[in-house]
Amino acid sequence: MMAGGGVRFLVLILVVAICGAASVFQPISDSHRSAALDVFVPVDGSYKSLEEAYEALKTLEILGIEKKSDLSSATCEYVVKVLGSSSSTLKDAFYALNVNGILKCKIGEAGPKDIVSQLQAGVKDAKLLLDFYYSVRGLVLVKEQFPGTDISLGDAEAIFRSIKALSQSDGRWRYSSNNPESSTFAAGLAYETLAGVISLAPSELDPSLIQTLKKGIVKLFDSIQKFDDGTFYFDEKSVDASQGPISTTASVIRGLTSFAASESTGLNLPGDKIVGLAKFFLGVGIPGDAKDFFNQIDALACLEDNKFSVPLILSLPSTVISLTKKEPLKVKVSTVLGSKAPALSVKLTQALSSKSVDSSVINNQELKFDADSATYFLDSFPKNFDVGKYTFVFEILLDDSAHEKVYITEAQTKVPIAATGVISIENAEIAVLDSDIGSVESQKKLDLTKDGAVSLSANHLQKLRLSFQLTTPIGNAFKPHQAFFKLKHESQVEHIYLVKTSGKKAELVLDFLGLVEKLYYLSGKYEIQLTIGDASMENSLLSNIGHIELDLPERPEKAPRPPQQSTEPYSRYGPKAEISHIFRIPEKLPAKQLSLVFLGVIVLPFIGFLIGLTRLGVNIKSFPSSTGSAISALLFHGGIGAVLLLYVLFWLKLDLFTTLKALSLLGVFLLFVGHRTLSQLAAASNKLKSA
Incomplete structure (x- = not known):
């Protein structure tokens, strides 16, 4: 009914790309719930x-x-x-108990007794870490699902030491005593298994064993990997390359949470790394592989329900603030699975502008709490807060004494914020200037918020000047990412120029005398278009200003001609003309009759060879009669025939290199059997002479 496990994918490159770029982490949401129904699809009603x-x-x-x-x-x-x-195998029994714990299947009374005996025997005979894992964790599941069942473990301390013998000095573990290589993934399995031994032991184990394990956990955290944004994860170094960073990190988290739940002395783990592990799983988005999806959700569930520290995640519904709409800054703090956070307060300690990292426009503002939406918000910004990019620095203040669980969060959470607004465009004008003295010959005021119908005329001895001012909502100078001025001739030839800004003023001056060659000496009507755009600018524009009539000199003979324009403006994106490649024309070959004559001339020596053999009286009377000698002679003559056949194949089909390779092998074979055949003939001749 069910076959082996599913396919696993290596996702290290993808995880590095995603987590390395991530800055804002969102808890598990409805998008994960929707994706789960697509990822975990049963086949014919089962898995x-x-x-x-x-x-x-x-x-x-x-x-x-x-x-x-x-x-x-x-x-x-x-x-x-x-x-x-x-x-049933130990693995099947283990997963059957896991499934039963979820579905609460109707198991008969004989079922637990049979499976307990099998699991107890598995613990007794186990040599591999996985055998210990399936057996011990299976017994833990029996204890949880069937209270009152006799699940005696025997000498729990001896079993504990047998498993502990597989540990390494760097905090990683081996799968077996015969395998010298250690694994981070195996460390998670080992801690889960040892946690099961502790919970099943009839009496308390030697405290020194527990302390040794805690030192191993500290060593394991020394090998943790880190990204620049504070994300942490575990990965394999050499052994078990099939386990990627998601499954490896999930295995360690399951092991640590199980171990912390089983021992009473507590487990003190670094809070920043626990938050970093949560950020790692939140940063990978929605995995498309079922195994990775399970590891992500299960690891986050373990982090949300553990006995050492529950990470809290600060997230924003949107990292874009509109100053025009006066939108408040909203912040939400929740657990990694989206559950409501405990009572806390959020403070915006700094808002640093990207233009100058030393200038902070907001300092130490407490965010208000909205109980209906369970969000914190900042509804007003200081007067010096302007459009642009910022880095907001938040702090979450917790009262540990007011919570049953231990919650942790980052000391400071840095979030990139983009503030947008309406940019004022003022004093826009376009003018034709005299080239010599710079006097204004004609000038028009512009309203760039709508298309105009400006009509200008100029010759090659004049200039065209466009100028305007850009200011932010609070009156500061604004420099857009894009400001382009385009002239489009009636023949569809386009020319684009960059409008430079200095302070509040943006200006472009075109000297037609120096541009006549670039304009291809094309006189006539030019449409004028201006483009201004920026990510912080809510009123980016593409304005058709009007047109200008240019009177340019006649084109000289050697001057470059304008590029040919397509009648279809979007044809440049269509399929290109097919490129046909013409091979070299074959050289002339001799006539067919001449080739046949030449072939006959080549065959004549072979015919002469055959005639010569008959003249010499060749016969097979001297062919060896003994079995060994006859076989050698047959192989020798067969080898000669194979060489002749190889020559024929070379003439018809084979290339020189293939022929030489085959000939070298046949040559070695002929050398061996030929020497043997001739030696036997010489020995027979000597015997005949002696007789």
């Missing part, structure tokens, strides 16, 4: 294996998605079958 079934059901359970009854029924049938069979 391929119990492992896939557990990962799908666990993910749906964490996300609060209701499971289909027909799926639960079909899966439960297989669970009962596995738990009722004494021939």
